[in-house]
Amino acid sequence: MTLQQTSPRTPLLRDRLDPQRWADVVRVPTSSPPRTAVARAVITRALSRLPLRVLLGDRVLGRGGPLLEVHDPEAFTARLARDGLIGFGESYQAGEWDAPDLAGTLTVMAEQLTTLVPPALQRLRRLWEARQPAGAGSEAAARSNIRAHYDLSNELFGLFLDDSLTYSSAVFEQMPARWEQLERAQHAKIDRLLDLACVGPGSRVLEIGTGWGELCVRAARRGATVVSLTLSQEQHDLGRDRVRAAGCADAVEIRLQDYRRLDPERDGRFDAVVSVEMIEAVGVDHWPTYFRTLDTMLAPGGRVALQAITMPHDRLLATRRTYTWIHKYIFPGGMLPSNEAIDEATRAHSALRVTESEGFGTHYAETLRLWRERFTAHAAEVAELGFDEAFRRMWTLYLAYSEAGFRSGYLDVRQILLTREDEA
Template identity: 50%
Template sequence: MVPVPDAQQLGATPLAGARAALARRLLPTVLNRFDVDIRTAGAPPLRTTAPAPGLPQIDVHRPDDLIRRIADAPKIGIGEGYMAGDWSEADGTDLADVLAPFAEKLSSAIPPVLRRLRKVVDRPIPLHMRNSTAGSRRNIEAHYDLSNDLFALFLDQTMSYSSALFEHGRPRTRETLRAAQLRKIDAALDRARITEASSVLEIGTGWGALAIRAAQRGAKVTTITLSKEQAKLARDRARDAGVSDSIDIRLQDYREVTGLYDAVVSIEMIEAVGEEYWPIYFQTIDAHLNVGGTAVIQAILMDDARLRATRASYSWIQKHIFPGGIIPSLPAIERTLDRHTTLELTEISKFGQSYADTLRIWRAGFDARLDEVRALGWDDQMIRAWQFYLAYSEAGFRTGYLDVAQLRLERPRADADV
């Protein structure tokens, strides 16, 4: 994980000092617009209007350091300030509750004059994070090869690291998470029309849950990943499930795939592809899908206008959690399909609130086992980064800033227009 810079060093130059002074002047204008109680004991307030009673509360412990971080990189500084302990949720306040008002109003609460400064203050995405063949391998390893033992601490027994699909009106708890993950997997397999006669390509193995479930239907599965850690455990899990003979697990980039398949499934893989490579990703699905075949991708989605506004800027989550990652919008996917493939988008099934609950359960599981996380070599800064990532993601889905959907893509039959 990338270390957090010392805040004092960020303000060591005249230009940095000027940026910090400007940030100190502008921050109250922005923060006054969010439904959060921000308290800075012993320092000038960062919020200058009285908050309504009962709002979630933030305690700012080192306001000068936090301002320096925000001035240096607004999209990175808030998260790094949390990692460093410059601010925290108040006692009795949940971190996702604190972050939800920001996710809900992020676009509308920033005054137009400040939005026009985006090109000046946003940091460009580093070139080494491009998802070339070599870059993708580095980016995937940076997250997914952290440790299988780490992910096992907070995921359910299926080791599914993507949104579950909960039943409407049913309890959404750790006890029901496994069933909800299997429901998500079965929904994807059903949408892809996978049966015992199907040949299946899975792009993004995870820890093998979908491949195993498809093989249990009688399908023959080729599944690819760039994570050595995931591939090793997926092979073990396939062996333990008695379906090793039906699953070919490959350490392979999606751009290196060969062969034709009746179905292609890819669960929350597109977020790691990079916008530059979306055409190649969908062309790969198109090229390796039999005529009349069906593909299903599960994708995290954001608003198209928000994507256009932020696509070129470097964010905290790219720096510390998912290097090279970018979340698409549904219109962006549709534009890519229309311009670069023969695939038709024939079904969209959204379930963003299921993701909010999935993330809430993951975070509770992570927090309950912090002693074991520390035993894996994680320090407090790394732990706070993971807590911030899970909580902010939960807030994004809870407020509708983010969504998730399963998309069915179909390769038309040659005689479709006859």
């Protein structure tokens, strides 16, 4: 069913979209009158309390700040009433609301995330919110999930990443960061992680999550040999090409393989295991297997160095089974851990223990800002690759949404050292 319009309106982006490709963006849902009334009251109350300037039809709400302009209040309300934050994201994809300073607007909302909805309604949300599908994180699901994101197009990622093709947080010498600093800052991040794992001449290194091969190259140039695993065909192929072009093919093997298929009898054990922002794709139910695998594949005296995006533990507990806009459109099956969850999982399922952990979330906010600005500047080239306006708005929202998480302090990114307790 679709929301019936009671008066003429200006055509919106959703009217121009492919209804098969973007069915839930084109379709405006309906809710029961009581639910719509409650949603309208909750939305009005929440927006009125925020340090934003909200244009909601002919009403002005908020306490001043970045502008949020709702072009179709009925559709905006209907989507939030039916689908919560999934509806909020789809409403942006549909062109039903805009914000000139998108990251700034979302940062304000992220700072107030836990207080926007009254506690009584938060407790009731499990009755209506979407739940993650069964089997998320299985080997078959992992292959599908990774390919859904990373196999979109190497050319797409090349339009907004720096020449290192590194798709994770950089570490900058100074901020605010500039684009010309990004590649050096990505190398600084990789080098810090390799230092944490004590990678040097003769080290056998296992990397879980290849990216496009930059860490492999930098480890090989230290005199290490590397086995790197990915589930993305696009990353596998381009990563191997880049390793060969760097003259490191003899020291690096990139495999299209799930980490769960590692076998210490066949593959040997490794002096260092490194993994950059991979645990987020593993899924809550598979964290025990992930950490057991790290432990099993680590040689005596070895070190595990992870880079991981983290969230507060109370939010993890509240949302660990929730299906979100990010799951639906960006990272299917993913889940961010908390510091406590990593500590609990390693203690319960391995001999590994967290021995160092350093956060640098503000650096991720700057990294994401640079990516978002670059992506926006290359909108015409993105369109030439075959990605339509709904996709471009989706990707812009994803980058701004993520940036807001780090700017608000709701998210962090950490480099974490794991060693065996009996070898410390």
